[in-house]
Amino acid sequence: MKSSILVVDDDPSILDLVEARLKKREHAVTTESTVDAALECLRRQDFDLVITDLQIGTDSGLAISEWVSTNRPGTPVIVITAFGSMETAVGAIRAGADDFVTKPVDLELLDHIVERAIQRRRLTAEVERLRATVARAGMPAGIIGKSSAMKKLADLIDRIGDSDASVLITGQSGTGKELVARALHDRSTRKDGAFVPVNCAALPENLLESELFGHVKGAFTDARTAKDGLFRRAGGGTLFLDEIAETAPEMQVKLLRALQERKVRPVGGTEEIAFDTRIVAATNRDIESDVEEGRFREDLYYRINVVRLRVPPLxxxxxxxxxxxxxxxxxxxxxxxxxxxxxxxxxxxxxxxxxxxxxxxxxxxxxxxxxxxxxxxxxxxxxxxxxxxxxxxxHVVVAGANPDELLPLEEVEQRYIMRVLAAVDGNKTEAARILDVDRRTLYRKLERYERYERQESND
Ligand SMILES: Nc1ncnc2c1ncn2[C@@H]1O[C@H](COP(=O)(O)OP(=O)(O)OP(=O)(O)O)[C@@H](O)[C@H]1O
Ligand SMILES: [Mg+2]
Structure with missing residues (x-):
């Protein structure tokens, strides 16, 4: 692979020699003959490698290697030293140079040293890239959080990114459902397509229908031209149906048909048109109760709830x-x-x-x-x-009805454990992690509380 190399020397014959050799090896070479010009050049452009003479006129080439090691760490520097001046070579390495060649320059040795330095540079870049990926793997961009609840969510977002399955995001108001939907899109194979959010609660039903499915020319008074609709506008990307549980029953039927057929029928049209869009829906309602009580269609619920992301309360x-x-x-x-x-x-x-x-x-x-x-x-x-x-x-963390009440330690512990359990919706694994006890210990304590309660109710 072609690398960009800066060569600095005040001796034109060395510059020509080294430049010719590096060009033969397909590298892009820039040459400079003073320290000032070299520094100027380094400020303007990134190089993969710098090769510099140690004595440039009356200036020291060390100024260059020092500048590079502070301002472009990761860019290797090779110094050229006069034959026999081992001490200056060692000094150069101490000052941050990576390697050295002696004059007269042995061109084969130079090739070898250059390749080695470039290799090392690539490796460093690769390690940095990996480190950045690992840091990002913690949380998707824009989502702040280090708690185990959020890490679990991030992990799930990561795992379902490559799939086209419909996703239902649930969580209380203000927990970040829209942010999660965007993160999911950004993490998905559709990230180069559009992310199109639509708030299903904000529009009256007939408007929502033409927004989502589009309309043909003349479908209604204002429809002077045909319109595609958001299902198709989000083609190749993600359609985010926010507040899905607020949709009216007739709209639910139309959504169900669209999701089943993967086609939409524009308002006023007769033809059905296919779309290629991932569906992500969200609600802050208890949608399972809505289904049980007949407010939300069960068949539509199953269509959208293929993967479930639960955004934990703060x-x-x-x-x-x-x-x-x-x-x-x-x-x-x-x-x-x-x-x-x-x-x-x-x-x-x-x-x-x-x-x-x-x-x-x-x-x-x-x-x-x-x-x-x-x-x-x-x-x-x-x-x-x-x-x-x-x-x-x-709000004494363990308060009962009376906040001034003083309690035995064991009672405090029990109340605190119950509070943690409530905060994680009864998830014992999560509660044990927060309490920093192993799960068996937590189970044992919970069993004991249950025994007490049974005894008390028997008394
Ligand atoms: N983990 C987070 N890191 C950074 N910002 C967040 C996080 N969670 C939420 N926010 C911010 O909080 C605000 C509310 O988030 P969002 O609108 O996504 O909530 P929501 O769950 O969609 O709420 P609602 O149900 O009321 O629509 C936004 O400004 C969002 O950027
Ligand atoms: Mg929202």
């Missing part, structure tokens, strides 16, 4: 609250120029203790308000809304 994400808060602070500070850098410890504790019924959206609003009020570099308790400040006094 209160089940532990310290993610603080990560997200810091993320919003940085973003708002950058936008508004307001000099707020973080959150004071007592305020941070309040954010962690609060239960966030409005989830991430509520946190974002809280931080925005807190930044507006903040008088110092940190958001303090005073800058938080009363409900969050006061939450703490009534």
């Amino acid at each position: 209160r089940a994400r532990g310290n993610d609250v603080l990560l997200l808060a810091q993320h919003f602070i940085d973003r708002i500070a950058a936008r508004s120029g307001k000099n707020v850098r973080g959150i004071a410890a007592p305020a941070a504790q309040m954010l962690v203790n609060y239960d966030w019924p409005g989830n991430v959206r509520e946190l974002e609003n809280t931080i925005e308000r807190g930044m507006a009020l903040a008088r110092f570099e940190e958001i303090t308790a005073d800058d938080l809304p009363e409900k969050i400040r006061d939450h703490q006094s009534t």
